[in-house]
Amino acid sequence: xxxxxxxxxxxxxxxxxxxxxxxxxxxxxxxxxxxxxxxxxxxxxxxxxxxxxxxxxxxxxxxxxxxxxxxxxxxxxxxxxxxxxxxxxxxxxxxxxxxxxxxxxxxxxxxxxxxxxxxxxxxxxxxxxxxxxxxxxxxxxxxxxxxxxxxxxxxxxxxxxxxxxxxxxxxxxxx
Numbered sequence: 380x381x382x383x384x385x386x387x388x389x390x391x392x393x394x395x396x397x398x399x400x401x402x403x404x405x406x407x408x409x410x411x412x413x414x415x416x417x418x419x420x421x422x423x424x425x426x427x428x429x430x431x432x433x434x435x436x437x438x439x440x441x442x443x444x445x446x447x448x449x450x451x452x453x454x455x456x457x458x459x460x461x462x463x464x465x466x467x468x469x470x471x472x473x474x475x476x477x478x479x480x481x482x483x484x485x486x487x488x489x490x491x492x493x494x495x496x497x498x499x500x501x502x503x504x505x506x507x508x509x510x511x512x513x514x515x516x517x518x519x520x521x522x523x524x525x526x527x528x529x530x531x532x533x534x535x536x537x538x539x540x541x542x543x544x545x546x547x548x549x550x551x552x553x554x
Contacts, residue, residue: 397496398509398526400477403459403470405532410459413439417484418467421445422550435550464536475518476525481544488552493544509543 403410414437422435424444434445443451452458457472467482481493497505506526509515513534518525530538538544 395496396499396502396526397478397494398505398515398528399473400470400479401527401529403461403472403477404468404479404530405461405463405535406530408461408463408468408532410454410461412454414442414454414460415462417488418490420488421553422490423553424550425548434553463532466536466539476527481539488554490550490552491546492548492550493539493546495538495544496547497545505543509538512538512541512543 419437419439422437424433424435426432436443436445436448436451441451441453443449454460459468459470461468461470465483467484469480469482471478471480479495483491483493485491506515509528513528513530516527516529518527
């Protein structure tokens with residue numbers, strides 16, 4: 380995967396199906412050019428059955444696992460960071476769709492990670508409930524069907540606050 384943080388968060392959601400987006404989120408909010416100082420530092424990554432837990436290193440425009448600093452990710456036109464109403468949003472271009480990860484920094488510096496996904500066996504229920512809140516489009520590809528939404532910033536926040544985005548991990552800040 381092109382993105383170590385996405386990989387680590389996806390580990391917590393193996394077997395999940397995800398709602399995606401046509402464009403970076405939240406719409407109309409300008410992307411940050413640098414990662415804010417309050418997010419910079421080192422974080423323990425979720426456990427993944429290795430003998431030693433890895434550390435995520437976040438710098439001004441990049442982040443990487445300390446075990447593999449050459450495979451880090453940089454903010455770019457295909458990896459965007461936005462801040463809106465207390466949440467950080469990372470949009471990842473995964474042509475033909477955008478993936479979204481939502482982060483909230485806790486008072487102690489830890490970061491809670493969220494995504495709009497669920498296990499495949501209950502995905503139809505998520506679609507049913509979500510379609511009561513917002514229009515859900517589907518695109519049939521040869522290997523899968525994509526489900527996308529196009530929320531306004533207010534609708535996106537409402538979906539977060541109503542619990543549609545599930546917590547996938549907590550990254551513990553190392554002092």
